[in-house]
Amino acid sequence: xxxxxxxxxxxxxxxxxxxxxxxxxxxxxxxxxxxxxxxxxxxxxxxxxxxxxxxxxxxxxxxxxxxxxxxxxxxxxxxxxxxxxxxxxxxxxxxxxxxxxxxxxxxxxxxxxxxxxxxxxxxxxxxxxxxxxxxxxxxxxxxxxxxxxxxxxxxxxxxxxxxxxxxxxxxxxxxxxxxxxxxxxxxxxxxxxxxxxxxxxxxxxxxxxxxxxxxxxxxxxxxxxxxxxxxxxxxxxxxxxxxxxxxxxxxxxxxxxxxxxxxxxxxxxxxxxxxxxxxxxxxxxxxxxxxxxxxxxxxxxxxxxxxxxxxxxxxxxxxxxxxxxxxxxxxxxxxxxxxxxxxxxxxxxxxxxxxxxxxxxxxxxxxxxxxxxxxxxxxxxxxxxxxxxxxxxxxxxxxxxxxxxxxxxxxxxxxxxxxxxxxxxxxxxxxxxxxxxxxxxxxxxxxxxxxxxxxxxxxxxxxxxxxxxxxxxxxxxxxxxxxxxxxxxxxxxxxxxxxxxxxxxxxxxxxxxxxxxxxxxxxxxxxxxxxxxxxxxxxxxxxxxxxxxxxxxxxxxxxxxxxxxxxxxxxx
Numbered sequence: 001x002x003x004x005x006x007x008x009x010x011x012x013x014x015x016x017x018x019x020x021x022x023x024x025x026x027x028x029x030x031x032x033x034x035x036x037x038x039x040x041x042x043x044x045x046x047x048x049x050x051x052x053x054x055x056x057x058x059x060x061x062x063x064x065x066x067x068x069x070x071x072x073x074x075x076x077x078x079x080x081x082x083x084x085x086x087x088x089x090x091x092x093x094x095x096x097x098x099x100x101x102x103x104x105x106x107x108x109x110x111x112x113x114x115x116x117x118x119x120x121x122x123x124x125x126x127x128x129x130x131x132x133x134x135x136x137x138x139x140x141x142x143x144x145x146x147x148x149x150x151x152x153x154x155x156x157x158x159x160x161x162x163x164x165x166x167x168x169x170x171x172x173x174x175x176x177x178x179x180x181x182x183x184x185x186x187x188x189x190x191x192x193x194x195x196x197x198x199x200x201x202x203x204x205x206x207x208x209x210x211x212x213x214x215x216x217x218x219x220x221x222x223x224x225x226x227x228x229x230x231x232x233x234x235x236x237x238x239x240x241x242x243x244x245x246x247x248x249x250x251x252x253x254x255x256x257x258x259x260x261x262x263x264x265x266x267x268x269x270x271x272x273x274x275x276x277x278x279x280x281x282x283x284x285x286x287x288x289x290x291x292x293x294x295x296x297x298x299x300x301x302x303x304x305x306x307x308x309x310x311x312x313x314x315x316x317x318x319x320x321x322x323x324x325x326x327x328x329x330x331x332x333x334x335x336x337x338x339x340x341x342x343x344x345x346x347x348x349x350x351x352x353x354x355x356x357x358x359x360x361x362x363x364x365x366x367x368x369x370x371x372x373x374x375x376x377x378x379x380x381x382x383x384x385x386x387x388x389x390x391x392x393x394x395x396x397x398x399x400x401x402x403x404x405x406x407x408x409x410x411x412x413x414x415x416x417x418x419x420x421x422x423x424x425x426x427x428x429x430x431x432x433x434x435x436x437x438x439x440x441x442x443x444x445x446x447x448x449x450x451x452x453x454x455x456x457x458x459x460x461x462x463x464x465x466x467x468x469x470x471x472x473x474x475x476x477x478x479x480x481x482x483x484x485x486x487x488x489x490x491x492x493x494x495x496x497x498x499x500x501x502x503x504x505x506x507x508x509x510x511x512x513x514x515x516x517x518x519x520x521x522x523x524x525x526x527x528x529x530x531x532x533x534x535x536x537x538x539x540x541x542x543x544x545x546x547x548x549x550x551x552x553x554x555x556x557x558x559x560x561x562x563x564x565x566x567x568x569x570x571x572x
Contacts, residue, residue, distance in 0.1 A: 051105070060106060068114045071100055075117065094122060094130065115141040119167075122146040142167035142194050159190040168197040168553070197226040197553045201249065226553035231276050239264040244294075245553055247272045255311055256284040262292065262315065269296040270550045274560060278307035290315045297322040297547060301560060304328065319346055319365055322545070324562050326356075326370035344386050352382075352406075353396035358545075359385060368545065368562060388412060397421050400432070403439035413457045420467035432472040440474060444481040445488065453481075453488040460490070466498040473497070475518040486525050495522070496529040 075096040101108045118137035143165045231250025243265045253276050295317050305328045346365050351358035360366035387409045394417040420432050445453035545562040
């Protein structure tokens with residue numbers, strides 16, 4: 001057995017090292033300085049022993065690539081959140097890296113020898129100790145630079161100096177920014193051959209970014225894949241043959257200019273327009289229609305509906321596309337003619353909830369329309385759909401009031417789901433029951449109804465009811481409806497009721513005063529399934545709207561992200 005370098009050469013036996021360490025001198029005869037030297041030598045040898053033991057631990061045998069992934073996961077506090085000037089994730093990354101390099105020598109060496117960890121430089125107005133340290137440690141790795149530009153000259157100097165290494169560039173214009181005009185040689189272009197993502201945003205109280213844009217006009221980014229810009233940049237010339245993500249924000253934007261830019265994006269997949277009023281100009285009619293064969297999702301938030309309809313009339317989108325419209329400032333009468341016919345013809349599932357209409361065709365395509373101003377809630381938006389193709393209908397909360405008028409228009413409906421949100425007292429559940437009753441009346445037909453049971457949803461087979469408490473389903477009327485449809489030759493096959501385990505236990509005991517006892521009349525007419533869960537998250541349309549790829553280069557705000565509210569996904 002041999003030792004390393006603990007006080008001797010590499011070939012010195014361990015026994016010899018131990019003998020040498022055990023032959024301690026008489027400390028009482030040594031001076032203070034000599035004792036300090038002995039103490040320092042022992043500390044050094046102890047440190048070497050600990051380092052040798054630590055180096056042999058299984059965790060330190062992991063590949064270097066895996067360590068870099070771990071460090072990156074610790075340091076990464078998420079992508080930049082667009083339009084959020086108070087985002088703290090950028091500075092947090094630098095703090096995390098500082099902590100990593102001060103854990104131990106092994107961690108520090110591995111972190112300092114990983115250039116990609118230091119290639120993201122945040123809040124960089126110019127040179128400084130932290131910026132210089134990051135640049136030195138990043139070596140030649142592609143850079144991601146967050147630039148809080150305080151002067152236009154700092155922006156031009158940055159692009160000239162680091163342009164060849166830039167991979168991602170984030171530029172923030174704040175109310176503290178003072179853009180000073182600097183001369184740029186006519187015809188000059190900044191070289192950014194690696195740039196994939198450019199983000200330019202500003203705080204609300206910044207009136208203008210024209211001087212900043214005058215610099216960006218000289219930025220040639222033909223290979224960029226992601227672009228998030230303020231509408232002031234719309235006179236920016238160029239082609240974007242590789243662009244897949246386009247985020248537009250700002251006060252106003254010209255439809256004609258937007259069409260010109262979209263015409264140069266043949267592989268665009270995600271188009272997001274937020275808080276921008278699209279302006280129609282006479283010159284728009286002279287521009288050819290734009291074909292976006294690769295478009296996967298189009299989002300339009302907090303804008304005016306009328307110009308959006310004009311925009312949709314000028315772009316051709318594939319059938320497998322998701323369109324989300326929300327928080328529009330005004331509504332207008334919309335018909336199926338405003339949307340591509342083949343796009344609408346694919347839908348077979350419809351959700352109505354909280355002034356929102358969600359319609360999809362599995363994971364292929366969908367339309368999400370949220371309207372705060374439409375009278376009658378989300379149901380008022382259904383005229384734009386081809387309802388005869390809807391096979392699955394799910395209704396949430398107060399939108400159950402729409403069932404009386406909606407059900408007779410769904411001849412191919414096979415599955416109906418009604419979901420009551422969690423409510424904190426029995427009175428609210430009974431009030432919800434009064435809203436459910438008209439739906440059973442329509443499906444029952446006969447006296448008190450405008451139609452007969454055989455004519456309303458003749459293909460309906462499955463009924464799914466979810467509520468924490470079972471009292472809101474009007475059990476007597478439910479039984480009458482099932483019997484009437486059976487007598488009319490259009491029977492239901494299955495009724496699944498989701499409620500709390502408490503009520504399931506009573507139902508299994510056969511307590512006549514509980515919900516289960518009141519459904520005895522369904523025996524022999526329909527398969528009845530009682531499940532002990534509530535709001536169990538079985539909403540496939542929710543998963544259809546999950547698009548993590550849309551946030552590959554930046555983070556969206558909660559209202560910008562297409563996701564169902566949390567209270568639909570589960571209640572403890």
